[in-house]
Structure formats: C-alpha cells, structure tokens
Amino acid sequence: MTAPIALTLGDPAGIGPELAVAAWQALRNTGPVFFWLGDPVLLNNAVPFRLIEKPEDAEQTFSDALPVLPITCPILVTPGQPTSDNAPAVIESIERAVGFVLEGRAGGVTTNPIAKHILAASGFAYPGHTEFLAALCQTTGQEVMMLASPQLKVVPVTIHVSLRRALETLTTDRIIAVARATHSALQNDFGLVSPRLAIAGLNPHAGEEGLMGTEEQTIIGPAIAQLKNEGLCVSGPYPPDTMFSATARPKYDVAICMYHDQALIPLKTLDMAEGVNVTLGLPIIRTSPDHGTAFDIAAPVGSASRADPSSLLAALRLADFMSQHRRGNSQ
Ligand SMILES: NC(=O)c1ccc[n+]([C@@H]2O[C@H](COP(=O)([O-])OP(=O)(O)OC[C@H]3O[C@@H](n4cnc5c(N)ncnc54)[C@H](O)[C@@H]3O)[C@@H](O)[C@H]2O)c1
Numbered sequence: 001m002t003a004p005i006a007l008t009l010g011d012p013a014g015i016g017p018e019l020a021v022a023a024w025q026a027l028r029n030t031g032p033v034f035f036w037l038g039d040p041v042l043l044n045n046a047v048p049f050r051l052i053e054k055p056e057d058a059e060q061t062f063s064d065a066l067p068v069l070p071i072t073c074p075i076l077v078t079p080g081q082p083t084s085d086n087a088p089a090v091i092e093s094i095e096r097a098v099g100f101v102l103e104g105r106a107g108g109v110t111t112n113p114i115a116k117h118i119l120a121a122s123g124f125a126y127p128g129h130t131e132f133l134a135a136l137c138q139t140t141g142q143e144v145m146m147l148a149s150p151q152l153k154v155v156p157v158t159i160h161v162s163l164r165r166a167l168e169t170l171t172t173d174r175i176i177a178v179a180r181a182t183h184s185a186l187q188n189d190f191g192l193v194s195p196r197l198a199i200a201g202l203n204p205h206a207g208e209e210g211l212m213g214t215e216e217q218t219i220i221g222p223a224i225a226q227l228k229n230e231g232l233c234v235s236g237p238y239p240p241d242t243m244f245s246a247t248a249r250p251k252y253d254v255a256i257c258m259y260h261d262q263a264l265i266p267l268k269t270l271d272m273a274e275g276v277n278v279t280l281g282l283p284i285i286r287t288s289p290d291h292g293t294a295f296d297i298a299a300p301v302g303s304a305s306r307a308d309p310s311s312l313l314a315a316l317r318l319a320d321f322m323s324q325h326r327r328g329n330s331q
C-alpha cells in the first residue's frame, strides 16, 4: 500500500474545488488515492464526501466518497471573486500537506493553483509555492521548478522575478546548481540513466558570437564547461527560438532555460492539458497542474463546470509515480 497524495485547497475562488471533485470522480475506482485539504462547504453537498482526521483514513473511503481533511475558509467563497481574507486557509492547507509528507504519512503533495497577488496582499512573503515549499522543508535556495509533459521537460533557472531581475541574478553558479539538481532528479525520480540536458542561450541567436549579447560567453558557456567536466551530458547554449522545434526536442531530455517564460511558453503552448509542474531539489515530492486559478471560468461545485481536470490528473498520477519510484529505490 502506498501513502495517499495530499491535494491542497488552492485559491478557493478558483477552479481548485471543481477540479478536486472531477479528479476524485475520475480516479475513485483506479487511484491513485488522494485526500483533499479543503473546506467541505465548497462541495455544496453535490458530491459524496467523508471528513477524515488523518491521511491514513483516505484509502478506505476513497472509492465511495471524496476524503476531505477539513480546512475552514474564514470568508464565504464566491467563485471568481478571490479575497485575501481566505489566505490563512490557503496557506494552512499547504503547510499541513507538507507536514504530512515530511512525516511519511502522505506520499506527496499536489497543489491546486494559488493566486500569488491575492496571497501577497495578505502579507504572504513568498512569490509562489516553489519558494514556500522550500522554506517549509528548510531547503531555501535549493528549489528548482520543472514543467514536464509528454512532449517536453523545461526548467527555468530564474523563476518568479521580473525579466530585469532575472538578468541581474543569472549566474554561472546558479546555472550549475540548477543543472545538477535537474540531472539527479531525472535519474532518481524519472529513471533516466544519463539525462541529456540542453542549455538555452539568453540572447537572439544565442548571442551570435557576441554580436547580440555576451552572456553566452561570460555566464552560460562556463557553466556548460564545468558541467561537462563533472561528466554530465550537457550541450548548448542553443538559440532559444529553434531549440523547441519538433526536430530538436527528441535530442534532449530537458531544456534548461534562463528565465520563466523562455521555459513555460513552449511547454504550455505544446501541452497545456498534460503539463505538470514538479518541484525538484526538495526532500518531498510536489506536483501541480501547469495552469492557474482560472477565475474567469470558476463555478460552484455541482453546477456545469468548464474546468478541464487533465493537468491535475496528470499531476496526481505523476506524484504517485514518483512516490512509488522512491519507495522502490529505498527497499
Ligand atoms: N500552480 C499555481 O499555483 C499557478 C500556476 C499558474 C498561475 N497561477 C496563478 O493563477 C492566476 C491566474 O493566472 P493566469 O490567468 O495567467 O493563468 P490561468 O492558467 O489561470 O488561466 C489562463 C486561461 O486558461 C484558462 N484555463 C486555465 N486552466 C484551465 C482549465 N483547467 N480548464 C479550462 N480552462 C483553463 C483560464 O480560464 C484562462 O482563460 C495568477 O494569479 C497566477 O499567480 C498559479
């Protein structure tokens, strides 16, 4: 028996509650088993659910009712109208989910989407889950964001910062650290013996020999040289405009990108429905759908839903796969 996956509340005014229900309906007979750390009021009595006190109770109820570990939202939720007054419930859900995984009582955390600016308005000090989870695990600075889909895996070296700040903070050391963490996660959690890392350039034409920027020569090139010295299978820097083409993608297992949108635009364009956000470099397993809160389509549970659960399903399945893989490796 594997430990259940802990699915967080996310922003309660987003599509998270609808997705939790849709995921349970899709998985109740097959698994993977998960429990939702959320407010049962949001379910509108439109779906069978059972309140549980601990993760260990999720398995026995899962085929009959959605297991809910209750987290109360302080303010009545209106879908599509987020409020930072509910931030304490959003944060508590994440904290408790991580706690269960650190205690070995849940196999991994799958997070429903949060709205960064809504949490920030409540005083929340982290730009996203990725950084918050690292803090909860006491591994700040080691977190690495990867988005994985059937067609592509991408890792941005800089994450939730402005483009200007991304350029200021891009260093050889950071590229090396992110590449090392990615290499070992692909080996340990995805079973790739010798992962091939393609390193993106930063500038048009990867700098065109310095004519259009020199970061490829001064920052990225030295990182590639160091990683090659360590025996990693790395190549690049590649011109960012062509490295995601259908002919280029099969030549590598993961693209290491210099900033958020360089990585996420190709992934979400190719595979929005199947993409999964995975946090590497943590002691816990964490996955997430690749989309956000989708406030524009959020609807009450029980009414017609326009929210596609495919990415959340992929995230739950990947968390379970990684959990089983780690268990297998440790036996
Ligand atoms: N993992 C996360 O927590 C996460 C990820 C990305 C964005 N966000 C947050 O989400 C908020 C909204 O961001 P955004 O508008 O840029 O992106 P979004 O992904 O929420 O929405 C973009 C568009 O895609 C649609 N969409 C998204 N998911 C869908 C689904 N499952 N089914 C059907 N349609 C879907 C939305 O309706 C919208 O039209 C932001 O505040 C951002 O911080 C959170």
Ligand SMILES: N[C@H](C(=O)O)[C@H](O)COP(=O)(O)O
Residues within 6 Å of the ligand: 127, 128, 129, 130, 131, 264, 277, 288, 290, 291
């Ligand atoms: N950067 C992610 C994206 O755009 O899909 C998203 O904001 C999620 O980030 P966290 O997992 O750190 O919340």
